[in-house]
Amino acid sequence: MEQTVERTMRQTWAFVFRGFHFFRRYLSWEIVFSFYALTTSATVALIGVAAADYQLTLTLVVGALLWNFLSKLYQEIALSIALERWEGTLEYTFMAPISRLVHLCGVSLAAMIYSLMHTIIVLVGLLLFTRLTLNGANLKGVVVVLMVSTLAFVGLGLMAAVLPLMSPERGAEATNIFQGLLLLVSGVYYPVDVLPRWLQPLSYLSPATYTLSACRKLVGIGNAASTEQLLAGASLSAVVPELSVLVLMGVVMIPTGLWVFGRVETWAKHTGKLKRTG
Amino acid sequence: MSHPAIEVRHLRKVFSKRAGLFKSRVAREWALDDVSFEVARGETYGLLGPNGSGKSTLIRILSTLLIADGGEVRLMGHALPEEHAEVRSKIGRVSVDAAFFKRLSARENLLYTALLYGLATRPAELRVMAILEQLGMEERKLSVPLEEMSRGMQQKIAIARALMVNPPLLLLDEPTTGLDPKSRRDVQTFLEQLRRDEGTTILLTTHDMAEAERLCARIGFLAHGRLVAEGTATALKRRAGADNLDDAFIKLTGEELLDEEVEETEAMEEV
Numbered sequence: 001m002e003q004t005v006e007r008t009m010r011q012t013w014a015f016v017f018r019g020f021h022f023f024r025r026y027l028s029w030e031i032v033f034s035f036y037a038l039t040t041s042a043t044v045a046l047i048g049v050a051a052a053d054y055q056l057t058l059t060l061v062v063g064a065l066l067w068n069f070l071s072k073l074y075q076e077i078a079l080s081i082a083l084e085r086w087e088g089t090l091e092y093t094f095m096a097p098i099s100r101l102v103h104l105c106g107v108s109l110a111a112m113i114y115s116l117m118h119t120i121i122v123l124v125g126l127l128l129f130t131r132l133t134l135n136g137a138n139l140k141g142v143v144v145v146l147m148v149s150t151l152a153f154v155g156l157g158l159m160a161a162v163l164p165l166m167s168p169e170r171g172a173e174a175t176n177i178f179q180g181l182l183l184l185v186s187g188v189y190y191p192v193d194v195l196p197r198w199l200q201p202l203s204y205l206s207p208a209t210y211t212l213s214a215c216r217k218l219v220g221i222g223n224a225a226s227t228e229q230l231l232a233g234a235s236l237s238a239v240v241p242e243l244s245v246l247v248l249m250g251v252v253m254i255p256t257g258l259w260v261f262g263r264v265e266t267w268a269k270h271t272g273k274l275k276r277t278g
Numbered sequence: 279m280s281h282p283a284i285e286v287r288h289l290r291k292v293f294s295k296r297a298g299l300f301k302s303r304v305a306r307e308w309a310l311d312d313v314s315f316e317v318a319r320g321e322t323y324g325l326l327g328p329n330g331s332g333k334s335t336l337i338r339i340l341s342t343l344l345i346a347d348g349g350e351v352r353l354m355g356h357a358l359p360e361e362h363a364e365v366r367s368k369i370g371r372v373s374v375d376a377a378f379f380k381r382l383s384a385r386e387n388l389l390y391t392a393l394l395y396g397l398a399t400r401p402a403e404l405r406v407m408a409i410l411e412q413l414g415m416e417e418r419k420l421s422v423p424l425e426e427m428s429r430g431m432q433q434k435i436a437i438a439r440a441l442m443v444n445p446p447l448l449l450l451d452e453p454t455t456g457l458d459p460k461s462r463r464d465v466q467t468f469l470e471q472l473r474r475d476e477g478t479t480i481l482l483t484t485h486d487m488a489e490a491e492r493l494c495a496r497i498g499f500l501a502h503g504r505l506v507a508e509g510t511a512t513a514l515k516r517r518a519g520a521d522n523l524d525d526a527f528i529k530l531t532g533e534e535l536l537d538e539e540v541e542e543t544e545a546m547e548e549v
Binding site for chain 1: 293335338341342343344345347359363366367369371373375377378379380381382386389390391393394395396397398423439
């Protein structure tokens with residue numbers, strides 16, 4: 001039993017180990033990606049600064065930070081298979097004696113650590129562009145919501161990860177379209193009710209909608225009691241409805257993602273799609 | 279009861295591909311057609327055939343990466359695809375293209391594999407060092423990114439990766455193709471030692487008749503997905519009435535070992 005646990009931990013750690021060395025070896029690209037993420041986030045946040053509206057600025061900053069975290073998380077998981085196909089290592093990972101659950105948990109853990117680091121860099125950078133105070137914001141509550149919403153995003157990522165397995169090039173393209181759609185419908189920088197009526201139902205299907213709604217309440221955005229110096233962040237109990245939906249989405253999406261992954265893996269083994277050029 | 283290392287019975291694999299102007303026609307190509315053979319534990323068995331003959335497809339099925347359309351496969355007594363988890367912990371594979379994360383160093387790639395197999399990194403690293411020393415590679419090269427290594431060095435790292443987990447069964451898909459003569463000799467000598475010292479079973483696919491004759495106790499000729507002949511090199515030459523294995527191959531299969539055909543699974547699509 002102890003040996004099995006140790007072995008599983010090592011196998012999970014393999015993906016974090018690989019991610020760390022990727023980060024190190026592609027450091028110049030990481031700097032470029034972080035710089036780009038920071039400048040685009042700052043550009044959005046400065047719209048609020050220009051309007052001299054701290055609530056708007058806060059809305060945009062929270063939106064930019066959460067989107068940085070959630071989109072990176074989704075992207076890292078969704079493109080993990082595509083990356084291995086490009087490198088040609090996919091067959092070696094798939095023939096290793098590791099259960100698909102542990103494999104995908106490892107990929108998700110590495111993605112979470114990477115996304116968190118990336119978001120912290122953007123957060124520190126944004127503080128240079130805005131003079132926002134977070135006094136009174138329920139930051140512990142924000143962390144709880146982020147952790148819970150990761151479950152749903154991991155599930156989404158797992159479902160999207162199979163697309164490059166089915167079609168190497170078009171699959172990677174489809175994951176980007178899906179990510180763009182999430183950005184559009186989740187109300188990252190605006191309330192979802194400004195979306196065209198026909199598009200609004202999609203916002204209810206996106207976990208990011210609930211994450212953003214909960215985090216805004218916890219930070220104190222939209223609360224009449226909030227002032228520029230002291231925010232009136234809500235308690236965690238005020239976001240129980242959003243948390244419940246996120247938990248439900250995670251409970252549904254992770255097993256669904258694993259099931260879809262398993263089905264597509266079997267299909268790929270029938271058709272020879274695991275091969276780099278296949 | 280000790281099972282043979284590899285038991286393959288009436289194995290079939292067909293790939294389908296859409297063809298024609300509007301991709302409305304479905305072309306079916308047999309990659310493997312009723313292939314049967316056995317490899318005893320500790321034996322080195324060679325599969326010879328031109329590109330497109332089904333060698334890589336066969337290796338992929340044995341590696342749990344492809345599911346056959348018919349027939350039976352058992353490795354070390356475990357049936358595929360049902361017992362793939364047991365099989366995976368008993369096999370190592372080296373393919374013609376040494377697939378690695380090319381920006382990472384050899385050490386980083388190998389330690390990643392060690393962790394993926396649930397091994398402690400230090401003992402795995404020591405084993406790798408010992409293997410690479412036997413293959414004539416210096417330890418300092420381990421810190422070099424794979425993309426800066428020659429093909430011969432990459433292939434030696436690939437062999438070390440496959441053997442790091444000490445598998446009782448090694449599947450080698452053209453491991454020496456494209457290597458310089460010295461690297462080729464290093465690899466061949468190492469494989470001989472491995473079989474002799476550790477009793478590892480080796481299934482080797484190759485185009486190189488001299489290599490097959492040197493390393494393999496028995497050889498199978500694969501052509502158009504069919505195993506047309508098998509036996510010792512001497513028996514095959516005698517049966518064909520040929521002086522060398524090249525001529526025996528041509529006489530028994532009716533074709534030459536040329537690299538003209540495309541790999542069988544390329545651009546194939548399930549329909």
